[in-house]
Amino acid sequence: MTSTSPAQELNGVPRQLPLAVRGFSGRVGYLASLDDFLTGPRKPEASGPVVISAVDGTAGVGKTALAVHWAQRVQHRFPGGTLYVNLRGYGPGEPASPDEVLGGFLTALGVDPARIPGDPDARAALHRSVFGRSPGPDPARQRRHL
Ligand SMILES: Nc1ncnc2c1ncn2[C@@H]1O[C@H](COP(=O)(O)OP(=O)(O)O)[C@@H](O)[C@H]1O
Ligand SMILES: [Mg+2]
Numbered sequence: 001m002t003s004t005s006p007a008q009e010l011n012g013v014p015r016q017l018p019l020a021v022r023g024f025s026g027r028v029g030y031l032a033s034l035d036d037f038l039t040g041p042r043k044p045e046a047s048g049p050v051v052i053s054a055v056d057g058t059a060g061v062g063k064t065a066l067a068v069h070w071a072q073r074v075q076h077r078f079p080g081g082t083l084y085v086n087l088r089g090y091g092p093g094e095p096a097s098p099d100e101v102l103g104g105f106l107t108a109l110g111v112d113p114a115r116i117p118g119d120p121d122a123r124a125a126l127h128r129s130v131f132g133r134s135p136g137p138d139p140a141r142q143r144r145h146l
Contacts (some may be wrong), residue, residue: 013081014108020072021065030055034070038077059090083108102127 037051055063068084075082083105087096102123106116109130117123 013079015075015082016084016108017071017075017082018068018084020069024065024069027062027066027069030066031070031073035074038074081109099123106130 034053037053055067057063071082071084085096085101085104087101089095099120103113103116106123106127107113111126111130117126
């Protein structure tokens with residue numbers, strides 16, 4: 001049995017980024033540094049390690065705005081989709097748990113929620129399997145592998 005999230009039914013791949021900040025300005029140097037990770041000397045090998053970029057700074061300084069603005073500009077380079085999660089580090093409510101985050105990503109990537117393991121290690125392993133597939137907007141093929 002398979003299922004798809006509404007986003008996949010509409011678009012074929014998840015595109016979870018929130019809207020970019022209206023009137024975003026400045027941050028030219030930071031945007032260029034981030035572009036370097038895709039096209040410059042720091043561009044990763046296709047078969048190389050996953051690159052994780054973190055934006056650091058105090059609350060309200062503009063980390064989310066920068067990350068979302070840049071990601072919106074380059075997401076066409078990622079045909080497998082774009083995932084986003086609010087970890088709820090500040091504000092009301094409990095911070096997001098790893099299980100919750102992985103479950104949300106797996107569902108967005110087309111895994112039937114009924115087939116997402118409850119065990120944290122198994123859930124993480126399935127996440128690695130799903131991420132390890134070659135990217136491409138072909139949810140039908142992806143579902144056959146799950
Ligand atoms: N470069 C920018 N241009 C315009 N507005 C910005 C910019 N960076 C941040 N903001 C605005 O400042 C506020 C705080 O930014 P935010 O990205 O949420 O901060 P952080 O994630 O660091 O807590 C938001 O309302 C956001 O829209
Ligand atoms: Mg933020």
